[in-house]
Amino acid sequence: MGYRLTESGINELLQELSKDYVLFAPKRYEGGNTFSGVDCIRYGEITSVDEIETDAKSDYSFKEILLPLSQTLFYFTEDDIKQPQSRQKSALVFLRSCDFHAVKRLDEIYLRNGAPDAYYSRLRERCRFVLIGCPKAFSTCYCVDMGTNIAEGWDAAFEKKNDGFYMSSPQTELAELIQKHSANETDFTPSFVAETPVKVTVPDGLSVAVAKASMWREYDSRCIACGRCNFACPTCTCFSMQDVFYQDNGKVGERRRVQASCMVDGFTDVAGGGSYRQKNGDRMRFKTLHKVCDFKKRFGYHMCVGCGRCDDICPEYISFSHIINRLGDAMKEVNGNG
């Protein structure tokens, strides 16, 4: 059971929700992309439904809400440390099925892979999710093959249709709020993509032995190690720590945690001056195998959710889905029957 809301109805709902929640959704930032006159779609706070970009895929994912690109963990003086206040309100995040599946991957790394991470937990505990119905895959999506096209367990669902906005919630409190601002009750199940234009196959028996395949050498020169694929990825979880001493007074400063990219120089720098995976193709191999090989060995499912953002954002037109599809031949090559 669900509800149909008019534009003014849903805006009233959003207004009421914003008393308790900061509303995050994919937003269009006019002229906010790399090239002049090109919009960027990324997550930001919204107050009305027309701000939610439903027609295009976001260039960057919801991940930034749970894992800020740069997060000050605490400020320090000679004697004390002080934590900045975290978000007062809960977050209500509008996302598609692939991204909802990415939340599980982030949780896996930050909550269940050893001791829970306090900074992640703090934001995650007060985060609820509204699924955006996804009727049609975009040109680079491959969610179906990664098993992330259908989502369950969301707090509410939302879909824009020709005759208004459809919402539902399995939770009484949210459902009542939606009903209060709705035009009428109606059947509503959010749309899920059933087929994608891009198909991928992760080969059975994929192992780290594929590291010796010749395909990675192609990316030594093609890849520019910019890290866009990692920053746009909803499941990349790596970070670096920075202790910053303010210039005016070198005795006070802050500790920051910033998103890190395994493609960018410096990622493998270690004390004593060591640095590993110098070749960009080796970085590509490391990333690929994390997404579709070793994560699965540990947690039982693939890290990659098939959103295709890495394909969309690569300035060198390197397609990650194409890399996945090359792994079969690469395995044959290293197994000596290629």
Add this chain to the structure above:
Amino acid sequence: MDINTKKLMKNAFRVTKERGHTASRIRIPGGHLDVTLLPFIQEIAQKYGNGTIHITVRQGLEIPGIKFEDIPKVNALLQPIISGIATRQEAPGTGYPASGTRNVSACIGNRVCPYACYDTTGLAQRIEDAVYPNDLHFKIALTGCPNDCAKVRMHDFGIIGMTLPQFDSSRCASCGACERYCRKKSVGAISMVNNRPNRSAQKCVGCGECVINCPTRAWTRSKEQYFRLVLLGRTGKRNPRLAVDFIKWTDADSIIKIITNTYDYVKEYIDPSAPGGKEHIGYIVDRTGVQEYLKWAMKDVKLPSCAEIEQTLYWGGPQY
């Protein structure tokens, strides 16, 4: 054969080496042309020319081999091109009303090029609309970014696109791409301080390399499009020289005002005995002094508050 060559040239035809033959010069502001106009050009070249066209250095087209007596027929055939490009005209069917102010040329701009900071063709057409028709010898060129592929520093007015980079520190992951690309491809205006980029406003040329290479949208473009206006470059015999920096971070309206003001200045001070009424603006400024020129050029110009004006202008180049 009796023909008024002054009128012929004003009508955008050329006196050529071949006696009794001319060439028709077609203006294409910004160098961008709808292909539906190409058949008309072909028709003129095949019917009245020698079956060839020349792509001029100023991005116009020239149809050579036309007989003087065919000029009225060529003017009639030029009409769909003139109307299609929306070139201002005195009366339909009479061809071009002036040729002194040259075609406004431009690089391909942000309709295609990733580096360009604005729509060069669009602004070229706006400028054309503000200055044409005019008999005075003005050369204006636009380029999308400080790479200056359009070589605008060889023109009276060179317009170089800029963006004022905006930095959102909360989106910076300290990857260092902005610093590296600025250092290697531009002017090295960025230094890393406490893992974050620090942009020197003085050094920055507004090329946007930091924005283009930022993987996280920490660097974005300013909503406003800015320009560097460079002045009075020229090729030629006596003293070829590159245009010099005049205003950094100016806007399109100010540029158009400065150009139209310069027409008033040239009308006042041009050498009345200049052959063909044609004298490079730079030589006039050499005569009157820069301060007198700037008095005219800056009349009623309202620059954006961030604009930086060079107070002293010195041109170089060889003196022959």
